[in-house]
Amino acid sequence: MNKGPENKKEIHVSEEEIAKQYQYMNSIKEANAQCEMQTGRKKLAFLQSFGCQMNENDSERLWGMLSEMGYGEGKNSEESDVIIFNTCCVRENAEEKVYGHLGALKKQKMDNQEKIIAICGCMMQQGHVVEHIKKKYRHVDIVFGTHNLYRFPELLNKAVNTRSAVIDVDESAGSIVEGLPIERKDSIKAWVTVMYGCNNFCSYCIVPYVRGRERSRSIEDIVDEIAELGQNNFMEVTLLGQNVNSYGKDFAGNVSFAELLSEINKVEGIERIRFMTSHPKDLTEDIILAMRDSKKVCEHLHLPIQAGSTRILSEMNRKYTKEDYLNLIGRIKEKIPGISLTTDIIVGYPGETEEDFEETLDVLRKVRFDFAYTFLYSRRTGTPAAKSEDQVSEKVKKSRFERLLGVQNKISKEINDTLLGTTEEILVEGLSKNSIWNYTGRTRTNKIVNFKGSKELVGKLVKVKITDIQTWSLEGEVISW
Known part of the structure; x- marks a missing residue:
């Protein structure tokens, strides 16, 4: 290898x-x-x-x-x-x-x-x-x-x-650094960067200019870091990169993100693997199969679409169409039934018409995301989109933003409603921010669940029965651990 x-x-x-x-x-x-x-x-x-x-x-x-x-x-x-x-x-x-x-x-x-x-x-x-x-x-x-x-x-x-x-300030294309000390602020979940930089140059995004070109860490270095986390009782890792699906493409040999997932899946002590962010154009069949076949990889995928209009996607330099995205979602749902899907959406990209915006709402209704991170377009100096004279007014952007939230919030609540009465595996993270009695954790599908518990449950996987539904979270009661 x-x-x-x-x-x-x-x-x-x-x-x-x-x-x-x-x-x-x-x-x-x-x-x-x-x-x-x-x-x-x-x-x-x-x-x-x-x-x-x-x-x-x-x-x-x-x-x-x-x-x-x-x-x-x-x-x-x-x-x-x-x-x-x-x-x-x-x-x-x-x-x-x-x-x-x-x-x-x-x-x-x-x-x-x-x-x-x-x-x-x-x-x-x-x-x-x-x-x-x-x-x-x-x-x-x-x-x-x-x-x-x-x-x-x-x-x-x-x-x-x-x-x-x-x-x-180093203005080079960037490098990779190993061997620095690290002090993690969480003792249960850990971020692990697997690659740096981005080669995509989406027309609205400043990241490739400030993070440099794509650089992948070696599988050996990544696995060693995660193995140490497993030895120190960490339960979950989230693999980070501007586009994790491109992992290994800068290597001379044939190394892929799917292979990385399979290797990390073998690490003892770690029970859950997540990753972000993925780019639709690089989410290949072998990655989908690696997600399906690696039991520690959680059934949750964050897959930014950014816009539903093929015309706007082309202006954004995203390199896929609306139809490409919907077909990809179909293959993912077929291979991994019950997977939860989240996304990023930009509202009010330069030149976005009402028809373009309706295409975005159409994607929401067809995909039925569990959650969407939505943003008003923000002009970034140095990007192609910032130079466009066809900027959408703040009033129109905010109106569309509210309409989009209305559609997505309804979908999120409907999906959560289907979990009422089910029993879910929760990784207990600690006390809820808003309570001294309730503890909080997440399902494998990344749903937040709050429940009455005790400090000895922190860092453990427990079974929780869902008893009440909120738009953004669930309530439950512990039935076993």
């Missing part, structure tokens, strides 16, 4: 470079320990992550490095010595939130010049954003991007010792 690319040395950050970063981590750790001895106070860090699950996984790597350097976790920015914003640029409102938070930190920096403010992530891979921060937010100490996250210890060391701004 070919487990990795022939050009591993070219796309992987060297072991020597990672060793150098550990030296910086040790140096800062020693300085922090000495400071704690003198002041009686441990150095604290505050990290806020915006955006997708890959950003969350990146933040876990940052926390791993921070912990290695001796930082504790601050409850807020005020009490923390290091503040990091890990940013997203997929939608405008995420960027505006970041700018708002940065502005609020200006007084904190004036009051404490030793406080270090860092900003990283996808936003920083855009030149105009970096220039904006340099001009308007001069209290920011460190700016770095997605491709050189591994160099954070070196950048922090430089900022602390020179007391000058450090801007380091």
